Amino acid sequence: MPDVTALLVDQERNPPPELLAALAHEDVAVEVRTPREALEGEPPWAEVLLTPAAMPPRAVREIGRRLAESGTTPITVVYAEDGFDDIEQHIRLGHDYIVPPFLPPMVRARLRSCYERAKLGRAMEEVEAQAELLSYERELKIGRQIQEGFLPEELPGPDGWDLDVRFRPARKVAGDFYDVFELVNRRRLALVVADVCDKGVGAALFMALIRSLLRHTAEHSGLQSPMTTHQAADPAHVIPVVGATPLMNAVVGTNGYLTRNHSGQGYFATMFFGVLDPATGSLVYINGGHNPPMLVPREGGDPTPLEPTGPAVGVIPDCAFSLGYAQLRPGDTLFVYTDGVPEARDEHGAFFGDERVLDLLRQPAPSGRALLERMEAALREHSGAAEQHDDITMMAVHRTAGPG
Incomplete structure (x- = not known):
């Protein structure tokens, strides 16, 4: 030997x-x-x-x-x-x-x-380790396909509006998710972007649960909210708002279910859930501990952040969520994103950063797609060959200057 x-x-x-x-x-x-x-x-x-x-x-x-x-x-x-x-x-x-x-x-x-x-x-x-790895990879691939089935195949396109989304998981399956669906006899548009804490398989399972709870509850709720049972973020809005009831019921119901049944797992989600009136550009929303979406004015300049109106979902039982309000004028764009955008890292570990996001938003964009392409190109340039550490989700809702 x-x-x-x-x-x-x-x-x-x-x-x-x-x-x-x-x-x-x-x-x-x-x-x-x-x-x-x-x-x-x-x-x-x-x-x-x-x-x-x-x-x-x-x-x-x-x-x-x-x-x-x-x-x-x-x-x-x-x-x-x-x-x-x-x-x-x-x-x-x-x-x-x-x-x-x-x-x-x-x-x-x-x-x-x-x-x-x-x-x-x-x-x-x-051989056994390789077979186990191949089996795990196959299961992850199936999980990715199932998760993609939870995301909308195509985005609604109401007249006068341009919607676009970018979704890039850090792993085979993601904790981020987004959803766009119609409410109130197709008179309102629900906009959801959320980020489940952590990433990987566990976060993906909670993503599927939370997405299903939100959509099901919103689609089976009433049309109006008397606004006397919930504290509004803007006291000037004291009249009923169509779509506020599905919004509030979905977020409160999901939070209640998670805190009652899944608090032991330690998962929660930050989320932005808005209900848009395409006819007027009026937006009522709940921001549950999420990165403030940015309302970008038509003429450029500093965007307006839509600050949180409540905590993350799945953390505090029986907590109060307030309603926020915004108005999108022709030419305005709503940019909603997860923290994977500012926290994207380069090869030396440096973050993309909130200021970089704001600088890109201050430049006028003719459409939501153009805004996302600009942001995506900047992220690619910053990250280079570095490994992606977190899921990245971006949504742009742009109101065109005229109908159609």
């Missing part, structure tokens, strides 16, 4: 001379250490670990783990000159063994058998 290295551990540094001679005859490079030296010294690269059968199995396992730190998993072989009863406890742990006479042909045959069996075992482990 040429080019094989072995670590022989012996308490007295006095292993059987016949065993050493047989190993040397088979070109096995042997280093002899005491148990203490094997545990405390720099772990050598060794494909075979040889120890007396009298050594306690726990100590042998500990030395084997220490050798694994050098990047190899050694074959463990115990030997005994007498007292063969000690071998039994090692056999039960899967260790191989050598017994006298330590003749070179016998040692060669025994070590080769052990070596080939260990190679086969490692190959089987690699």
